[in-house]
Structure formats: structure tokens, C-alpha cells
Amino acid sequence: MFPVEKICVVLEVSRSGYYDWLDRPPSQREIENRKILKLAKQSYEANRGICGLDKILADVREQYPNCSRNRLYRLQKKNHLYSKRKRKFKVTTNSKHNLPVAENLLNQNFKIDKPAAVWVTDISYISTKEGWLYLATVKDICTKEIVGWATANHMKTELCLTALRNAIKRHRPPKGLIHHSDRGVQYCSKDYRKYLKKNNMICSMSRKGNCYDNACAETFFSTIKCEMLYHNNYKTREEARRDIFWYIEIYYNRKRRHQALGYLTPVDFKQRYLAGLAA
Numbered sequence: 001m002f003p004v005e006k007i008c009v010v011l012e013v014s015r016s017g018y019y020d021w022l023d024r025p026p027s028q029r030e031i032e033n034r035k036i037l038k039l040a041k042q043s044y045e046a047n048r049g050i051c052g053l054d055k056i057l058a059d060v061r062e063q064y065p066n067c068s069r070n071r072l073y074r075l076q077k078k079n080h081l082y083s084k085r086k087r088k089f090k091v092t093t094n095s096k097h098n099l100p101v102a103e104n105l106l107n108q109n110f111k112i113d114k115p116a117a118v119w120v121t122d123i124s125y126i127s128t129k130e131g132w133l134y135l136a137t138v139k140d141i142c143t144k145e146i147v148g149w150a151t152a153n154h155m156k157t158e159l160c161l162t163a164l165r166n167a168i169k170r171h172r173p174p175k176g177l178i179h180h181s182d183r184g185v186q187y188c189s190k191d192y193r194k195y196l197k198k199n200n201m202i203c204s205m206s207r208k209g210n211c212y213d214n215a216c217a218e219t220f221f222s223t224i225k226c227e228m229l230y231h232n233n234y235k236t237r238e239e240a241r242r243d244i245f246w247y248i249e250i251y252y253n254r255k256r257r258h259q260a261l262g263y264l265t266p267v268d269f270k271q272r273y274l275a276g277l278a279a
Contacts, residue, residue: 036064037075044081046255050227052083055256058263112142115270116173119147119201120180120217121163121187123155124225126244128234135244136163140171141180141216143273144258145266146248147171151241160186161195168199175200181217182206224252 026034043059044051057072076082112118118141126133134155138148148167152159167173179201181187187205196203228247234240257263264272 032064033071033075036060036067036072037079039063040072040075040081041079047251048228050083051256054259055263056081058257115140115142115145115273116171116177117142118178118180119167119173121160122182122217122221123160123184123186124221125155126225126229126234126240128237128240130236133234133237133240134159135221136160137217137220137248138163138167139217139220140266140270143266143270144261145253145270146220149244149248151237151244153237155186157186157189157191161192164192164195173199173201176202178202178204180204180206220252224248 039060040056043056047055053069053073053076056076057067057069060067060072119138120141121136121138123134123136126135131153134152136150136155136159137146139145140147147170148163148165150159150162150166152162164179177200179196181204183205186192193203224244224247228243229240232240232243234243252266254265254267257265258269261269
């Protein structure tokens, strides 16, 4: 503890000025900054440290709509509220087969203006000490919501069918919905195409060797891996599955704000869309 005299010399202030500063109550801005920081920390912790500045800002602005980005950035930097660093993501697809393929109806047009019009689907994998855990997802291209998903210790057609069945059971899509995928053998299989036809879905597939044609589906895997899965070492497939459940059902669909949705969550965006139709 330094003597008051030395502190005053270093700061080039008088003793009376120093004590006046100590006794001075915090300004209105300082009080507000403390409240903003509290909200920012709550947002950061609720998102398990995987959200960036703009998503924290959207949470803060629910109570402090005039909080500027620069103001929050200074508080974030001072208090080390940084999001986890992302890692490189690699996508692989087994499209070496002689099964029939469908026309690419999307042609990289990913701007869809209503829910349950286009669903995109894909498969990825997660490493565990027990072996690979495979994850198949079905995503609504308009709302960004993961409408169906499934995991298994294999990547056979049944895995993808289970994800699609879950999506149909929960959301009851209308006839004519476009189902878009890559040319993976699972999606080209007889059983999968038969199930699409049974549910009045129109099949669309990426062009051969063009990774961008299904980028809107692959983006989700990049997100979940970079934000959560890459930061954990799973002993069992069940451990990984529990984290996947939390990420999709609790966090991604209902809490994670999306820039493309005006920083709304997928569920909030869909509810506002449906409320607009009702009005």
C-alpha cells in the first residue's frame, strides 16, 4: 500500500483533490456501465462463452437500446469477455456411386422468404474415445432452425431417415416442400427417395464436386463444431450426444441469435413470421 503523499505526487494532484475523488459518488454513466457489464456477463455465461460481441450487444439492447457497439466493446475488452476461437472445419461426402440423382433446384439460391418451403440436410461426425458419432440434421433454410436431427454409431441411410422422420413428425410440412441435399449415397438410396415421395417432398441435390451448393446445410456443422464440439474431449458417444442435444434444442434453436435473422433466434423469427400472417 503506497502512502497517500506518494500517490498524490505521481498523479500530480493535491491531497484534498485525491480525497475528494475518493469520496465522489459514481457518475450516472459509471452506474449504467456496471449494469450493462452485468447483462453482458449474463449473456456471455448463458452462451457458454461462444458468442461474439454483436450477439451480446443484442441481449444488452433489450434493456439498454441506446448502448453503442463501441461502448460494449470497451467493457468486453476490459473484462476479457472474448468468444472461443474457431478452428478449421472440413467437410467430406461420399458421392461415388451409381445411384440416381436429382436436379439442383436451389442453384445456390438460399434466400427463402417463408418457413417450411425448403429443408436442407447433411451428415457429419464427432470424435469420441468410443469411436465416431455421426450426426444427421435437417435445417429450415428460411428460419435457420434445425427441425430434425439424429445420431448413431454409423452413417447408413437409416440415420438420415430418422432425422427426416423427426422433422416431419414435429413440423408437419406442407406438400411440395423442397428437400435439398448433397449426392451422398444415403440421400440417393431407394429407401430415402421412396420416403420423400411418400411425404410429397420434392428432391433437389447439389451438383457433383460443388461444395457451395449445399453450403447452407454444412454451415451448421461448422458452427456447432467450432463453437462447442472442438472444445471438448468426449469419452463416450452418449456424452457427445448430450452436448448435441443441449446445443440444438436449448441453445441454437432458442437462444443463439443469428445475424441473418436480424439477431433473432430461429424460434423467435418463426413465431414473428407466423404472428404476421395471423395479423
